[in-house]
Amino acid sequence: MSKPSDLVQGTLDMLxxxxxxxxxxNGFAVSERLKQISGDVLQVSDGSLYPALHxxxxxxxxxxxxKTTDNNRRAKFYSLTRLGRRHLEKESENWSRLSTAxxxxxxxxxx
Amino acid sequence: MRPExxxxxxxxxxxxxxxxxxxxxxxxxxxxxxxxxxxAQNIAKGMSPQEARRAALLEMGGIEKRKxxxxxxxxxxxxxxxxxxLRYGLRMLRKSPGFTAVAVxxxxxxxxANTAIFSVVNAVLLKPLPYxxxxxxxxxxxxxxxxxxxxxxxxxxxxxxxxxxQSFESVAAYSSSDGFTLTGDGEPEEIPGGKVTAHFFxxxxxxxxxxxTFSLGEDRVGQPLTVVVSYKFWREHLRSAPQAIGRSIxxxxxxxxxxxxxxxxxxxxxxSTDQLWPIMQMxxxxxxxxxxxxxxxxxxxxxxxxxxxxxxxRIAQSVTRQYPLSAVANATVVPMKEIVxxxxxxxxxxxxxxxxxxxxxxxxxxxxxxxxxxxxxxxxIAIRSALGAxxxxxxxxxxxxxxxxxxxxxxxxxxxxxxxxxxxxILGAEIIPRIDEVAVDSHVLAFTVAAALLSSILFGLAxxxxxxxxxxxxxxxxxxxxGGEGSRSRVLHNALxxxxxxxxxxxxxxxxxxxxxxxxxxxxxxxxxxxxxxTMQVALPPVxxxxxxxxxxxxxxxxxxxxxxxxxxSAAVGMSLPPNLLEIENPxxxxxxxxxxxxxxxxxxxxxxxxxxxxxLGVPLIAGRFFTNEDSAPGHHSLVINQTMxxxxxxxxxVGKRVQTGDADPKSTWETIVGVVGNVKYEGLNEKxxxxxxxxxYSDGWAPWFVRSMFVIVRTPADPRNITASVRSAxxxxxxxxPLARIxxxxxLLSESVTSPRFATILLGGFAALALVxxxxxxxxxxxxxxxxxxxxxxxxxxxGAQRSNVLRMVLGSGAKLAFVGIAIGIGASLAFTxxxxxxxxxxxxxxxxxxxxxxxxLTLVALLACYIPARRAMRVDPMVALRYx
Numbered sequence: 001m002s003k004p005s006d007l008v009q010g011t012l013d014m015l016x017x018x019x020x021x022x023x024x025x026n027g028f029a030v031s032e033r034l035k036q037i038s039g040d041v042l043q044v045s046d047g048s049l050y051p052a053l054h055x056x057x058x059x060x061x062x063x064x065x066x067k068t069t070d071n072n073r074r075a076k077f078y079s080l081t082r083l084g085r086r087h088l089e090k091e092s093e094n095w096s097r098l099s100t101a102x103x104x105x106x107x108x109x110x111x
Numbered sequence: 112m113r114p115e116x117x118x119x120x121x122x123x124x125x126x127x128x129x130x131x132x133x134x135x136x137x138x139x140x141x142x143x144x145x146x147x148x149x150x151a152q153n154i155a156k157g158m159s160p161q162e163a164r165r166a167a168l169l170e171m172g173g174i175e176k177r178k179x180x181x182x183x184x185x186x187x188x189x190x191x192x193x194x195x196x197l198r199y200g201l202r203m204l205r206k207s208p209g210f211t212a213v214a215v216x217x218x219x220x221x222x223x224a225n226t227a228i229f230s231v232v233n234a235v236l237l238k239p240l241p242y243x244x245x246x247x248x249x250x251x252x253x254x255x256x257x258x259x260x261x262x263x264x265x266x267x268x269x270x271x272x273x274x275x276x277q278s279f280e281s282v283a284a285y286s287s288s289d290g291f292t293l294t295g296d297g298e299p300e301e302i303p304g305g306k307v308t309a310h311f312f313x314x315x316x317x318x319x320x321x322x323x324t325f326s327l328g329e330d331r332v333g334q335p336l337t338v339v340v341s342y343k344f345w346r347e348h349l350r351s352a353p354q355a356i357g358r359s360i361x362x363x364x365x366x367x368x369x370x371x372x373x374x375x376x377x378x379x380x381x382x383s384t385d386q387l388w389p390i391m392q393m394x395x396x397x398x399x400x401x402x403x404x405x406x407x408x409x410x411x412x413x414x415x416x417x418x419x420x421x422x423x424x425r426i427a428q429s430v431t432r433q434y435p436l437s438a439v440a441n442a443t444v445v446p447m448k449e450i451v452x453x454x455x456x457x458x459x460x461x462x463x464x465x466x467x468x469x470x471x472x473x474x475x476x477x478x479x480x481x482x483x484x485x486x487x488x489x490x491x492i493a494i495r496s497a498l499g500a501x502x503x504x505x506x507x508x509x510x511x512x513x514x515x516x517x518x519x520x521x522x523x524x525x526x527x528x529x530x531x532x533x534x535x536x537i538l539g540a541e542i543i544p545r546i547d548e549v550a551v552d553s554h555v556l557a558f559t560v561a562a563a564l565l566s567s568i569l570f571g572l573a574x575x576x577x578x579x580x581x582x583x584x585x586x587x588x589x590x591x592x593x594g595g596e597g598s599r600s601r602v603l604h605n606a607l608x609x610x611x612x613x614x615x616x617x618x619x620x621x622x623x624x625x626x627x628x629x630x631x632x633x634x635x636x637x638x639x640x641x642x643x644x645x646t647m648q649v650a651l652p653p654v655x656x657x658x659x660x661x662x663x664x665x666x667x668x669x670x671x672x673x674x675x676x677x678x679x680x681s682a683a684v685g686m687s688l689p690p691n692l693l694e695i696e697n698p699x700x701x702x703x704x705x706x707x708x709x710x711x712x713x714x715x716x717x718x719x720x721x722x723x724x725x726x727x728l729g730v731p732l733i734a735g736r737f738f739t740n741e742d743s744a745p746g747h748h749s750l751v752i753n754q755t756m757x758x759x760x761x762x763x764x765x766v767g768k769r770v771q772t773g774d775a776d777p778k779s780t781w782e783t784i785v786g787v788v789g790n791v792k793y794e795g796l797n798e799k800x801x802x803x804x805x806x807x808x809y810s811d812g813w814a815p816w817f818v819r820s821m822f823v824i825v826r827t828p829a830d831p832r833n834i835t836a837s838v839r840s841a842x843x844x845x846x847x848x849x850p851l852a853r854i855x856x857x858x859x860l861l862s863e864s865v866t867s868p869r870f871a872t873i874l875l876g877g878f879a880a881l882a883l884v885x886x887x888x889x890x891x892x893x894x895x896x897x898x899x900x901x902x903x904x905x906x907x908x909x910x911x912g913a914q915r916s917n918v919l920r921m922v923l924g925s926g927a928k929l930a931f932v933g934i935a936i937g938i939g940a941s942l943a944f945t946x947x948x949x950x951x952x953x954x955x956x957x958x959x960x961x962x963x964x965x966x967x968x969x970l971t972l973v974a975l976l977a978c979y980i981p982a983r984r985a986m987r988v989d990p991m992v993a994l995r996y997x
Contacts, residue, residue, distance in 0.1 A: 026141075026144070027141060027144075027145055028144065028145045028148040028149065045170070046145065046149070046170045046171040046172070047170075047171060047172040047176075047177060049145075050141065050142060050145075050177055050180075050181055051177065051180040051181050051183075051184055054181040054184045054185065055184040058184055058185055060504070066137075073144065073147075074140070074144075075141070075144045076137065076140075076141045076144075
């Protein structure tokens, strides 16, 4: 298992949005899902998770609702808004363009 | 913080506090949930509960720190959003310069007028008087139990009060004077001021800037004469020298030693013009009148007005026992501020109310404008909401725009208000008490900000309430037909116009009532012929005119000189002057009517005059004869009375009857009535006619202290001002130390006597005119907009064969309907509320039907006129063009 990489803020935003695009989750569940999907490569520290989520809420990209969980506890669930969906689309496009460009450079055969 | 401000800020603060507390709690709950889940996960991994919890907490870092970071994101975003909204708002305003200009101007006028009037209300009614602990400074008055008239104290009363009182820290008396003649420093000059007793400055609580004020006992006869001067006097007449203390000045031919200089900010007296305060030295008088002292006191801590009144009444009653022929029995204590500003309260509050209505009308206008604009921008709003802006965000953005408008309008209004306050302080100088304290200070600025904020909220709410985060396709479909939210927004527009018109109606009715009153007042006949009369006031210094014969000799010679001048028809002197310069009233007793010594009966105005008085003024003779020189000879005791007195007390037949004047005393002289003259106004044009008695201004040996000051009146066939110079030289040729004051023609005096109601009427009239203009603009705007919206419908009607004149009538009709409803509501409100104006009205009822109907007609005409242009535009709609806009 490789070391968990440090995530740049903008990228973190995009990842969080993507996870919430799949289904509404609470903060703890989001960080677990991220670990799960990325095979433990990508982890967000508990300390940076909530400020990031709150910032996304301020921007209007996610909205929050207090719901009861399966084990009958109250937790704050976040879901993606319409505005967030559009932002996510834009960011995903940028990201794939960027990563394609990077891999093209990296894959260059050394002469 | 002043109590008024609390009311605004406390709910706001509570709310944000509460929400922040709630948000904090949620944040806390969220983080703790995470910790618990993490702990459970760790336990599942095999850690012990304490280890699991510790590891979870460690990974989170400090909970408080995280909470702080979450809170910070909120703050940064809020500020960024605000800046964005502001920039966007500015851009929007710049894109429609016409709208912005009209809205800003309308708001500026409304807010500016309010700020200006509030400056006056603040300085006059709200601020305490400019003395330390001013709310403890009171005035003491006497009143007769049967007459209900509040009056000054006499020497005996004041001395008794000073000696026996228990409610005051100190008391002082002030004797107003028409001015002190300053000689020995160039031309003789009249300096305003008043004589005061030793504790005067102690009562007011003001310390001198230089030197000292009076010490105890300096106001007893035999002490050296001392005077305290004002800063202005010290600067102008004592060359601001520090050694001025100890120097002597000559006032009214007596030497007073200057002992102190008051600071530049100290104000006292009528119009705050007093410059000199010489010591007043009193000794116990033989009789109780004259009542010439204004008495002030500083209440002891914990003493109420009622307690002080009781104390003063007790003392007044003991004085009555010492002077059994006098009748005064009760005393009352009134806060000094009430005396200074009480009379102007109704006018000022009326003006403030009026100008508030103007602001409301302005706000309604801007709301209408905003709404029209918002509907026009519906497409833009739809696009923005499709891009994800929530309704709250849109509303916030609209409100920010409104606040921007309010801020710009408020700033411009403040600039206008500065000019307005300057104009008011110049024009209202003689009318408004404490005028020198009127300024745009911090309270006024706070008021301006509040007015701008409140206005912004009010006119921002109207369009904001109509914002819907509607779907893009919906609004695009509607925009074909000229868009608009349909009937609901039209109802709001119409409602606003109705509100405007009702407010304008109330204002116009108020102004109309005042204008009617002013006209009636100016039409009142003063009782004589006022044209071509020159008047002036002459005050003989007591020191050189101690005896009666000196005084009478002076006036007799003066009158001879003046009557000998070319261009003079007749001349006379009198102690009082119409229309409102009455000097004394005296009780009197009619022969044959029973009385009790000590109980006075009735009061009449009493006026010492020379024998040419009635002729010079042009007062008609009703019965008997005028005075002749004979009447002043020893042994004669003649009296002339006016019609009112003759009718009321003698059944119209008064000549030959006898009367005693002064306090009821069986031993006082009987005066015989030799003539009855027409009524003359001496207490203002708006007062009812009072009983008046005229006496010759001199009889043998009688020259009371006040007769030295007389009004001189001269009748000339030409312009009275032509003879001013020659009359002046006649006086100075007799005695160069005698100053002249208040040189006016009688016409000027009459005009001056109505300055106060005229000022208020002009202001109110101005506001009403402004309201009228704003209302016209408002209905014009709404009608234009309505016509533009209904172009399609009009096109259909025309295509289906309607006459163009029908369309015209339809538009005019709908406009008129709105106006009618507004006017009706306004009339209803006026009927309920104009009774509060009745103290300002003269000869006009608060529900005068002529004025009410006049206002209704004017407003209807204005409404029709304003609707005419949009109506014509509706008429000219081309049905082909209109129908094509599908």
